[in-house]
Amino acid sequence: MNQHLHRAPVAAPPDAAAVPPSGRDGRWWPPRRIARGALAVGLVLALSGLMFTVNARASADGGSRHPQNLAELSQQEAATVERLSSEVDTLRAAVERLTDEQNAAAGLTPEPATAGQLVAGGTVPVTGPGLTVVLDDAPVESRRTDVNPDLLVVHQQDLQSVMNALWAGGAEAMGLMDQRVIATSAFRCVGNVLRLHGRIYSPPYVVQAVGDPVRLRAALAASPAVAGYVRDAGDLGLGWSVQDQTALELPAYSGATELTWADVPDGVDVLPGLPADEETT
Incomplete structure (x- = not known):
């Protein structure tokens, strides 16, 4: 004997009168819910597509900025170091000038460095x-x-x-x-x-x-x-x-002149090659 199985409608909640019918036949069915996993997967795919697009555009627009071999990369980095070194020299000169101005404004007269100290310091x-x-x-x-x-x-x-x-x-x-x-x-x-x-x-x-x-x-x-x-x-x-x-x-x-880990031991000449009397002046 053939039996036809029918999914029984879900009983409406007590406040069903306030809920509009959702089925084609006027009967109430519980609303579908999107699984959290599916939503997360969709979000990840969307973000991946966005990142791929951004990277592709950056590569197309700035291809000349990305060397294709080690020789070009070395030359590019060397040019960058040279440019930054020049900027460091400019900033160091500005710091020295501002320091002198602050000392003058405060009435301070620090002892000027001797010629030997300037030479040994490389300034x-x-x-x-x-x-x-x-x-x-x-x-x-x-x-x-x-x-x-x-x-x-x-x-x-x-x-x-x-x-x-x-x-x-x-x-x-x-x-x-x-x-x-x-x-x-x-x-x-x-x-x-x-x-x-x-x-x-x-x-x-x-x-x-x-x-x-x-x-x-x-x-x-x-x-x-x-x-x-x-x-x-x-x-x-x-x-x-x-x-x-x-x-x-x-x-x-x-280059840099600051010392982080080093200290000058006792009895070691700070400025080798200069007379002892000039080192202490």
Whole structure:
């Protein structure tokens, strides 16, 4: 026997008189409710579509701002660092000017920095006699297969040895590549790439030191680490040259000068290379 099943209408609530009929036959049915999960999925899809559209438009409008290879990215970042460094120099000059104005308004007369302090701090350009030292990787065509390739490139410790020897020899100011370096400067070598103050350089690496050329040469000759590099330069073809200069021109330092973790130990010269009486004035 065939039985036809019919869904029984839901009993109307007590206040059904106040609720208008919702069925086609005039009977009352409970209103449908949209599931929370479905609503959340729809919202996520809508937001994803919006983000995709925004990213697509940004890529189309600013394609020139996104380099397509590492070389372009490196050049773009180097240009950005150079621009920001220039802005830092401008802001630092403005801070110094405003500080002087505030001191004058308050009737304060701070003791001016000596010439030696300005030079050692890198706040002024420097011109004078000195040395130019150039270090370079061994030429590719002259490299030997029986030698560890790691010995055929300039390393961070090689540059550090040269610069430390020049400081010990009485260098009053120093530059690495096209930047001024001071006692708090730090650089790193990654492979054969030098990173200094946010900029990237490739060999040959040029170190310039203002000071007595005779004393500077003697300090280089007295350094065991420098002597080891010079020996490898003769045996393996590494680049090495030292030239006297009558008028080196070094720019002012443009990096950060604040110290966060470092303190000067007792008995350490704050301004190496200067007479003791000038350091305390």
